[in-house]
Structures are given as C-alpha cells and as structure tokens.
Amino acid sequence: MILTCTPNPSVDHTLEVPELLLGDILRIRSPTTEAGGKGVNVSRALRAMGRATTAVLPVGGATGAELTSLLSGLQHVAVPIAGTTRKNFTLAEGDGTTTKLNSSGPELAPGEVDGLLAAVEAELARGPEWLVASGSLPVGAPVDLYARLAKLAGSYGVPVALDTSGEPLATAVAAGGSTLLKPNREELGALAGRALESVGDVVRAAREAVARGNHAVLVTLGPHGALLADADGIWWGQGPPVVPRSTVGAGDCALAGYLSADGPPDHRLRRAVAWGAAAVALPGTTVPGPGEPRPDAVRVVPDPPASWLLDEL
Numbered sequence: 001m002i003l004t005c006t007p008n009p010s011v012d013h014t015l016e017v018p019e020l021l022l023g024d025i026l027r028i029r030s031p032t033t034e035a036g037g038k039g040v041n042v043s044r045a046l047r048a049m050g051r052a053t054t055a056v057l058p059v060g061g062a063t064g065a066e067l068t069s070l071l072s073g074l075q076h077v078a079v080p081i082a083g084t085t086r087k088n089f090t091l092a093e094g095d096g097t098t099t100k101l102n103s104s105g106p107e108l109a110p111g112e113v114d115g116l117l118a119a120v121e122a123e124l125a126r127g128p129e130w131l132v133a134s135g136s137l138p139v140g141a142p143v144d145l146y147a148r149l150a151k152l153a154g155s156y157g158v159p160v161a162l163d164t165s166g167e168p169l170a171t172a173v174a175a176g177g178s179t180l181l182k183p184n185r186e187e188l189g190a191l192a193g194r195a196l197e198s199v200g201d202v203v204r205a206a207r208e209a210v211a212r213g214n215h216a217v218l219v220t221l222g223p224h225g226a227l228l229a230d231a232d233g234i235w236w237g238q239g240p241p242v243v244p245r246s247t248v249g250a251g252d253c254a255l256a257g258y259l260s261a262d263g264p265p266d267h268r269l270r271r272a273v274a275w276g277a278a279a280v281a282l283p284g285t286t287v288p289g290p291g292e293p294r295p296d297a298v299r300v301v302p303d304p305p306a307s308w309l310l311d312e313l
C-alpha cells in the first residue's frame, strides 16, 4: 500500500476556454470538478493502476463534504477540521496553457495538525511501501511539517517521497531524510537559489539536496521530460510528443508512475515520464487509465551531457 498525505487538499474546478483574454467574457467549455491536491492526485493515479493506496487529508465544511464524495470510493482517512476545504480553479486554454488560481486554504488549529500527524502515524504503523507527502501547507501548519513527517516515516522504516515548494521544501531538504524529492524545474531552481538552464545546473542542484541527507531527486521538466539524479547516477527521460490539454496534475501522475515501478532507476523514470505525459493529454486533473501511458515509447538517456540545455531537450 502507498500512503499519501495532502495537508491542503482541494476541490479542483477546471474551466476550458479557447483563449484567456483578460477583461473579456470567456465562454466556458466542458467544466470539470475533481478531487484534488497533490497527494490525492497521486492516490487517484495509483488506484487507476490497480495499486493499493490510502490518502490522508484534512476535510471541513461543505467543500470538504464535496471533496469526500468526489473521492468516490478511494481508500482515505479524513481528518475533520473546523475550517472549510479550499476550491482551486484552472483556466485551460485551447493550446494547453493552464492558469491556476489556488487559494491558501483553511487555517488549521494546532490540535488539527496533531490530528493529521496522528492519522498518518496510524497508517505508517501498517507498514506502507511509501509515504507521499505533497502540496502546499495550509495556514497554521508549521513550516517543518514535512520534515516532521519524514522523521516520523523514518522511525517506521517507511521511505518518503516529498513534493512541495518554497519554505516547506527548503526546510525538509535541510533536515534530510527524504527518499525522493519531486520538484519541477522552477521549484528546484528556487531551492538552489539560481535559474536552471542546463542538465549540469539541474544535476548540481539535485546533488546539493542529496548531500543534505536525501536520496534521489526526480525533476519534472514539463515538455522536456524529466531528470532523475541520485548519488550514483543521472538519467534523462523523454516521452513521445503529446497534444497538451492540461498540465495540472501531470507531476502527480509522474510521481505515481515512479513509485509504482519496481526495479532500477531508469525503469522507474520511464514509468514516471509515461504517466506524466499521458496525464498532459487529458483534461483537468483527470488521471490516465492503465492502458494509456506508454513506457515503451519513453527514451531514457543515462549520463546526459551537462552542457545540454533544458529548453532544447
């Protein structure tokens, strides 16, 4: 079983418009509403693969009730909170460009943060294969929440995959103890404090995180594939071209692909890229069905030259 924890889940509304013209009336095509938040998406993708998963998430208010019903049977532990779960919006244009409007979410009281940690610990005691800790932190959650979760998981011998950004990412990276970090290019650049232009830039930034006691870094590069780096090697993977519909949630599907694979790093990367690419071709945060990703169509290059420019991959 793969356990996910999403401290700040959402109900995701996706509004498809031909083009985002500010100040105009935009006619919406095919609105969709899905259960969201990064860890929730990872669990949804794992379920689509037929893998056992449990999602732990705080829920509150009418949106919380809607979120719970949108999980439609996904195994989960809902930690009740007094505040109201957030709604996030995506404006998806005809060419696949997406604009996200994410609210900060409800404020968690200290007792609710403790309740979330206790719910995760109860699931850790069941011996999951991984703990996935993902997304932004709600107001009231301590900035070291992910560092604490990694430590807790470590005490149960459970590997941790972390996907967050900004200060929560920097705090957890500095504390060490994550088995896998899954930033995108911008998030890793912000962590390193510099723009990442080349493969060498990414590898240096990833190795800095590894040197602080984390094991591997999977960096998603949007249309340029993904790079996987650990202390022993570097691999770059690129999928076949897709017609993009919505990139939202593609990183979550990539992470689910990575975690669901057994075997050597290049095999895990192949599955990650295939699941991410398949998600990009789907509307909103729809997760691919098991037959849609094509790992066999992913090209993996071990030790890509440091001089390769990311925008030209």
Ligand SMILES: O=P(O)(O)OC[C@@]1(O)O[C@H](CO)[C@@H](O)[C@@H]1O
Binding pocket: 008, 010, 012, 035, 036, 037, 038, 041, 088, 100, 102, 134, 135, 136, 137, 248, 249, 250, 251, 252, 285
């Ligand atoms: O505000 P956060 O927590 O950083 O991101 C939340 C979110 O944008 O991430 C998911 C896609 O990865 C969506 O389901 C959700 O709306």
